[in-house]
Amino acid sequence: MKTTVSCKITWSEKDKCWYVESPGFYDGVMTEGDTLDEAKNAAAEAVAALLESYLEHETTFNLPNVKDAPDWYDIPIKPESAFSFRLRNQRKARGMTLSDVAEKMGVKYQVYQKLENPKTANPTLKTLHKIEQVFGAELVAF
Numbered sequence: 001m002k003t004t005v006s007c008k009i010t011w012s013e014k015d016k017c018w019y020v021e022s023p024g025f026y027d028g029v030m031t032e033g034d035t036l037d038e039a040k041n042a043a044a045e046a047v048a049a050l051l052e053s054y055l056e057h058e059t060t061f062n063l064p065n066v067k068d069a070p071d072w073y074d075i076p077i078k079p080e081s082a083f084s085f086r087l088r089n090q091r092k093a094r095g096m097t098l099s100d101v102a103e104k105m106g107v108k109y110q111v112y113q114k115l116e117n118p119k120t121a122n123p124t125l126k127t128l129h130k131i132e133q134v135f136g137a138e139l140v141a142f
Contacts, residue, residue, distance in 0.1 A: 040073060
């Protein structure tokens with residue numbers, strides 16, 4: 001499960017560093033690096049922290065999807081954040097509440113709620129199977 005956030009990374013001749021921004025995802029938040037790799041790493045940290053906050057506070061957001069544009073790079077999202085993000089999107093796309101999904105899975109509300117929080121998302125194979133049954137989508141494939 002690979003999910004990325006597109007970030008614009010540009011060289012500043014004036015400041016002698018690489019600036020990172022992701023318009024539409026984290027407006028007003030910028031980071032930088034002395035090298036392109038440092039800028040990408042800083043972007044990954046900023047994206048992880050912001051995505052975790054968005055998910056924890058149930059903030060609505062969109063991931064920018066810019067392909068083949070100069071100065072734009074796909075920054076990978078940590079697996080636990082990607083899982084929680086995709087799980088929440090599956091639930092919301094079906095108009096379901098946390099309680100609805102928990103009931104269909106046969107688990108307590110709090111158990112399912114932890115799956116949509118990247119700090120606590122660590123599903124077992126049994127749990128993944130239950131999620132697949134509820135959403136009718138394959139999560140684990142070889």
